[in-house]
Amino acid sequence: MDDFVRNHDLVDGTLHHAVAYVDRVLSVRAMRKHTDHELRLLAAPTIFVSAKYEDGQRTLAKLDPDKISWYVGGSATREEVLDVERRMVVALGYQLGGPTAHTFVSRFTKHAQGEEELKIQRMAHRLADESLRNYACLGHLPSVVASSAIFLARSALLNLPDVPAWSSEIQELTGYDVTNLAGCLHAMRPVAHL
The missing domain is CATH 1.10.472.10 (Cyclin-like)
Structure with missing residues (x-):
């Protein structure tokens, strides 16, 4: 596909x-x-x-x-x-809409500005795409997959010690603490090559 x-x-x-x-x-x-x-x-x-x-x-x-x-x-x-x-x-009951991990990555990063944030957005989309090939990710909600993809992208691309991969603002935006993402992060790490 x-x-x-x-x-x-x-x-x-x-x-x-x-x-x-x-x-x-x-x-x-x-x-x-x-x-x-x-x-x-x-x-x-x-x-x-x-x-x-x-x-x-x-x-x-x-x-x-x-x-x-x-x-x-x-x-x-x-x-x-x-x-x-x-x-x-x-x-499908004529119900074609519905959120996907791609939808959530777009929503969570829709205010991305600057080259660094746009790189994070692109990488998070790629990771969400790769999650479709990973059977271990299928048991997670699309919003969890998207949040995990954003976390992994931020971890890989932000090499600044004073900029955390996850912040209270991102947690509020996504509704997830990093501990809520642990299972999905574990499943996605091999895909992210981290």
């Missing part, structure tokens, strides 16, 4: 929503088979729906059901892709 999002230059946040959609669909509807084809046939339309949700018309200029069927390996038809998309949206 990550390669597909990158290859088609889809907007930030698309992958996070797509992964959330797959998780939500599989929690309410079991797959008949767990083959690579079936998983791709679910994943590709979730990316398409997520990209449309995130970027609307620009996505439609980049993708269509024929390109989505190609991602499935060329073995799916346009009609199959559209059918899976319809069934997926119904399984």
Whole structure:
């Protein structure tokens, strides 16, 4: 899914929503088979729906059901892709919004100013993206993953002894003390290479 999002230059946040959609669909509807084809046939339309949700018309200029069927390996038809998309949206109860770790990183860093803070924001987004590949991060709330990503980014990029990686202002903004993030931080450290 990550390669597909990158290859088609889809907007930030698309992958996070797509992964959330797959998780939500599989929690309410079991797959008949767990083959690579079936998983791709679910994943590709979730990316398409997520990209449309995130970027609307620009996505439609980049993708269509024929390109989505190609991602499935060329073995799916346009009609199959559209059918899976319809069934997926119904399984989601037409609720396509919802916060993701990407959403929370953006919210928690929306007032970032200056080169150092923008570097922290970019690194936190990358770490949140990497958390999607880390099974140990799946059990944590998106806000915890985002807060942990910000903490790790600040720890890696702020090499000033008088500037803490976590402050009372950040704690108030996120709602988390560092001790609340311990489990997620432990899971994310290998991804952050710290």
